[in-house]
């Protein structure tokens with residue numbers, strides 16, 4: 001269902017670990033949902049670990065709930081931006097639930113950004129080449145928009161931003 005990617009940070013996990021079966025609503029608070037398919041996501045050890053999501057589940061009056069990428073469109077909550085000067089790929093919250101999710105899940109944590117920058121810089125380069133009419137670059141960018149690709153949200157954002165088709 002998650003194509004071997006962490007549902008939150010979009011990093012590939014299954015080639016280096018088994019990943020975590022993540023309970024969107026934590027089983028400690030919602031034990032009745034423990035085996036409910038719609039409550040299960042694939043999470044990486046970092047997003048799902050004690051430093052970040054763990055058993056947290058903020059309610060609406062606490063800025064939550066976290067964005068659920070299976071039920072909701074992440075672009076309703078985040079901008080996916082690349083700064084070509086610094087080479088930094090950032091997830092920018094658009095509203096309170098986006099802010100809570102970005103902060104509590106560490107979607108701009110340093111080690112994640114370092115890896116994401118490398119991939120997204122290449123995506124930005126493909127988008128620029130595609131805008132200049134490079135059909136191969138456009139095909140590569142479209143491939144990178146597929147659900148199984150790391151940081152597909154950024155590829156989709158570039159495709160939209162540069163009015164490619």
Ligand SMILES: [Zn+2]
Pocket residue numbers: 006007008009010011043044045046047048
């Ligand atoms: Zn993750």
